[in-house]
Amino acid sequence: MDSADLTAAERLLEAEPSLKACIGCGGCTATCSAAEFVDFNVRRMHMAFVKGQQEGLRTQLNRCMLCGKCLLVCPRGVHTRSVIMAMRKELSPEEK
């Protein structure tokens, strides 16, 4: 936990403020097209990111097809696609 980069979570909120409204209902994961094929849990990935457990996260995030279903089912109006894109940007090799 000490070695974890916790400022990334703040940067993520800054990049996508709508994320503040997330109640962790898991609706995004339930509807996800990628999750029908492979382990893809938006909520869990987000938690891992926030906790700084970023190992292997990039590979997982790359499974997203950006189709936008999660966006439509979110009861809190979180821009889930933007969250995923922001996390990917944060984790891209050049940024680290």
Next chain:
Amino acid sequence: MFSVFVIPFCIGVVALLVVSVMKYRRWISQFDKRQQMLVRKGILSWKFVGAAWEAFREGLLHWRITKRHLLLGYMHRSLAFGWFLLIVVGAVQAVLAYPNGHPPYVAIFFNYFEPRSENIAHFAEARFYANLMDGLLLYVLSGLLLAMLKKVWSRPMGMRRTTRHNLTDRIAKAALWCIFPLRLMAEAHTSAIYGNGGFLVSGLGRVIDWVRLDQPILEYQWWVCYSLALGTFFTLMPFTRYMHIFTEVFLIYFRQLGLRETTDRTGYTNFELSACSRCGLCIDGCPINNPLGITNTQGVYLLQAVRNKDLFGRAERLADQCLVCHQCSNDCPVGIDLEAIRRQVRINSRKKTDDNSGYDYLKAVRPFNALGRVAYFGGCMSHLTPSITEAMERIFQASGTPYWYMDKERSICCGRPLLQQGFESQARELRRKNTQLIKESGATMLVTSCPICYQSFTKEYNLPVRVMHHTEFIEQLLRSGQLKLKEKSALRVTYHDPCELGRGSGIYDPPRQVLEQVVHLLPTQHERERSLCCGFNLGNTVLSTEQQTEVRERARQNLLEPHPDMIATACPMCKKAFARGTDTKVHDVAEIVAEGLLETAMQPTHSTR
């Protein structure tokens, strides 16, 4: 036949020619392999005839602008075509007057040299030409007056907002606006002394004579000013928006040869960037501008930022702000592919994160044998509007069409949302998989319910089968009698053209033709090409929900204005957007048709998956 005052003009013309040739040569050398091949193949073909006609129609007559607004078209035409005719008729006049030849600048400053030349031929139509030239000058001046009016009050010219120009553009514009009044004054002064010129010039000349300003020194100064204005304008031209005058001709020719934008910035992109006249016709229609009031995102400003490499970071921000509703490319009178250029900017900004290694899981998806059937691709969004896919299944069954619902259980996205965001290689991976599934299934046709997928399949894929949007497919079934409908219902319905289906794919009529057979279709104020975006297009990732809602509200008001019983659309995304926060029912064309089916026509079910 020489006078020192012609020097600024001559310098300007030479500078313009040298810089233009250098620029065009560089851009042509930046064409990619395919573009080079198309140019080599097409250069000897007859395509230049079509290109010449289009260049004449658009570059000089400004036909597309005229169709949009009569007075605005007149303004552009009088400046472009009027000036062009002034040059051409002036050249003919000089050739007739000097059968033994003359330096080229004499045609431009004809009225100055005419009374001073000894070897001038007195040709029969001299008066006619003098009057014609004056008429043309008056024509140009009338356009100039409108242009000035537009600057202070653009509404009568059909524009709410006009472009904010940069400094070089403004200087060049000032020079351009000076050219014609200065020409009139110079010619009038010569006429005051020598009595030459047509009705306009000699009329003004008599006034000058009357107020005793007919001094040779004054006359000479007007000619110096005229030449300076010309010289300044021509020297600045290659570095300003006025370069579009020449570039548009090249762009039209290259487009006729089949050149198109690619995912990367090429020489062709440079031609498009330079062909933008910064007329600002892309501003008013943009939903980011109206209703959101963000006035820096529109096509003209995006191109400005892309053109200016220092502003590239800015271009990325502007490109992200767009809803990709295709309104600006639809409104562009030059036909610039703004969608493609915006995508290039996005691709460039996503290079670091565009990683297609995450789709290994798709390898496990095996093709399905659907030999001879119609493949139905609901699309991701349609999974959230199951009433649409259920309606389509009923339509397939009722019409006796053997079909394969290829994404019924698990759906692989078509890849367009990724591509719209600039993840080029990831999108390619999804396209590859879907192409394999469709090809190996043996399906004879692909029908989709989602306009996003439709545009992807028709433009980004290269499929061996015909692709139809479900509204086209239903229209065909009704026409061939394969679908039987109950009596037309009394429902009054307004139809919303989805951006991706209408402006994006040019499908306006099939949904209307279908609806007219089932319900009473009411017209709305903004429809077809001028349809308003629902605000929830997947092309945008930066607008807030409140902003998206504001965009949607404007579109919704337009649809509700005729007080319909129901709103119809042909896109699951638009349906979802409108269905939120409204009491009026929102249905897809497929649902409305399925509701109106003659149930007796039901055929046995065909296997899905």
